[in-house]
Amino acid sequence: MRRLSEMLGWGQASRPSLAAGAHDVSTPKVLLRAERAARASLRWRVRLDRPTPHKLDIALTAFVLLGAALLGAERGGQLDGVMEQTSHAGDWLARSLGLGVAVVTVSGATHMSEARILAIAGIDASRSLPLFDVAQAKARLEADPLVKQASVRKLYPNQVVIEIVERTPYAVWQKDGDVSAIAADGAPIDEVTDSRYADLPFVAGEGANGRVHEYVELLDAMDELKPRVEAGVLVGQRRWNLRLKSGVDVKLPEENPEAAIAELLALQRQSRILEKDAMALDFRVPGRVFVRLTDDAATTWAEAHTAKKGAQP
Numbered sequence: 001m002r003r004l005s006e007m008l009g010w011g012q013a014s015r016p017s018l019a020a021g022a023h024d025v026s027t028p029k030v031l032l033r034a035e036r037a038a039r040a041s042l043r044w045r046v047r048l049d050r051p052t053p054h055k056l057d058i059a060l061t062a063f064v065l066l067g068a069a070l071l072g073a074e075r076g077g078q079l080d081g082v083m084e085q086t087s088h089a090g091d092w093l094a095r096s097l098g099l100g101v102a103v104v105t106v107s108g109a110t111h112m113s114e115a116r117i118l119a120i121a122g123i124d125a126s127r128s129l130p131l132f133d134v135a136q137a138k139a140r141l142e143a144d145p146l147v148k149q150a151s152v153r154k155l156y157p158n159q160v161v162i163e164i165v166e167r168t169p170y171a172v173w174q175k176d177g178d179v180s181a182i183a184a185d186g187a188p189i190d191e192v193t194d195s196r197y198a199d200l201p202f203v204a205g206e207g208a209n210g211r212v213h214e215y216v217e218l219l220d221a222m223d224e225l226k227p228r229v230e231a232g233v234l235v236g237q238r239r240w241n242l243r244l245k246s247g248v249d250v251k252l253p254e255e256n257p258e259a260a261i262a263e264l265l266a267l268q269r270q271s272r273i274l275e276k277d278a279m280a281l282d283f284r285v286p287g288r289v290f291v292r293l294t295d296d297a298a299t300t301w302a303e304a305h306t307a308k309k310g311a312q313p
Contacts, residue, residue, distance in 0.1 A: 083111075094128030101127045102158035109164045111196060112146060115250075120144055121152065121162060129154050137162075145189040171212045173196050174204040174231075186210040206235035215240060218252070221261045225268060239284075249280040256286075263289065 048150070094100065101124075106117055118124065121137040134152040141164070142148035149165040167189045169181040176208060180188035181197045186209035190197075203215050215232040218240060233241040239254040252260050260283035267273040267289070282290035 050085060083130075088126070090131050091126055091128040094130050098157050099129045100158055101125070101129055101132060101160055104160045104162065106162045106164065108166065110166055111164065111169065112144075112164065112188060117141070117162065117164070121160075123160060129156060129158060129160070132160065134160075145187070168196055169200060171201040171203055171216070173209040173212070174202070175206060175208070180209075182209050182212065184213075186212055202231040203234065204231055205237070207237040208232070208234035218242070218257055218261065221258050225265065228274070228286075244274070246274070248274065248278055251280060251282045251284055253284045253286065259286070 012209060086109070091100075094222050103164060104118065104123055106114065109117060120140050120180050122140065123132070123137070132154065134154060137152045141152070142160070146166055148167045151161075151163040153161045155161055159193050167183050169189060170184040171182050172192055173182045173186075174186065179192040181192055181200070183189050183192040188209070201212065201216055201219060203209065203212050208215070211234060215234075218232065219229060220227055222242075228244050228246065229242050229245045230245045233243055235241055240252045240257060242250040242252065244250065250260075263283060264273075264281065273291075277293055278291050280292040282292070
């Protein structure tokens with residue numbers, strides 16, 4: 001059986017590049033970015049590529065023509081359609097006057113990438129500051145499951161400031177092949193596509209996200225064996241199996257699983273049971289432990305047992 005970390009590709013994750021060519025107006029070019037490993041929250045600044053400003057007289061002429069077109073559309077009852085068609089012209093005009101969105105400063109984003117935030121907020125190099133809707137950008141950001149709160153402000157002539165308060169990822173949950181980072185209440189908040197959440201507790205199975213605190217308590221009860229645990233699998237929404245990094249399954253009972261863990265710790269300290277050739281340790285029957293051997297160990301045991309019987313008179 002493949003390890004869960006291998007299924008997720010945590011050992012070989014790579015993050016997509018955020019840099020882009022200077023001619024792609026929809027993609028930001030990062031000028032300054034703090035190292036994420038060295039801070040609790042991220043503050044970075046993005047400068048967007050923009051067209052070369054036109055002369056003021058050309059911009060003013062376009063403004064007059066645009067105003068005339070809008071006036072005619074209003075009188076003809078077609079203002080909404082014309083407004084939609086001329087929105088890009090309005091952005092172009094504002095950029096020509098030096099009011100394009102040239103710099104975006106973001107703070108508080110720890111797990112969200114620059115590209116993701118800009119895409120959600122609807123910001124690219126074609127936008128202008130006067131026509132940029134901060135209320136809409138705020139609403140779109142706060143609709144993202146990973147964002148708890150957002151603030152969006154304009155700083156004239158050409159800056160947008162975004163402040164993010166993220167939800168804190170508490171654990172990772174796998175169900176039906178889908179892997180999500182979840183908050184402390186079990187709510188999925190982000191899709192797991194790389195190794196950003198590899199250090200969080202890992203649970204799997206139907207309903208495991210809603211009982212993640214229960215699993216964390218069992219994990220803490222493992223004491224020195226805690227680093228060996230890879231994941232907790234909720235079986236039938238009733239009880240837990242602990243999957244160790246070695247591939248061994250520790251089957252805990254539905255009631256009083258802490259007592260089973262205490263028994264496992266005692267066996268490990270006394271006889272190093274986890275170093276034996278075992279595939280599974282079953283503690284579901286109180287006071288008894290059933291050991292499932294690996295195929296090779298089972299064959300060796302069977303041969304030795306048969307030979308022993310044959311040697312008896």
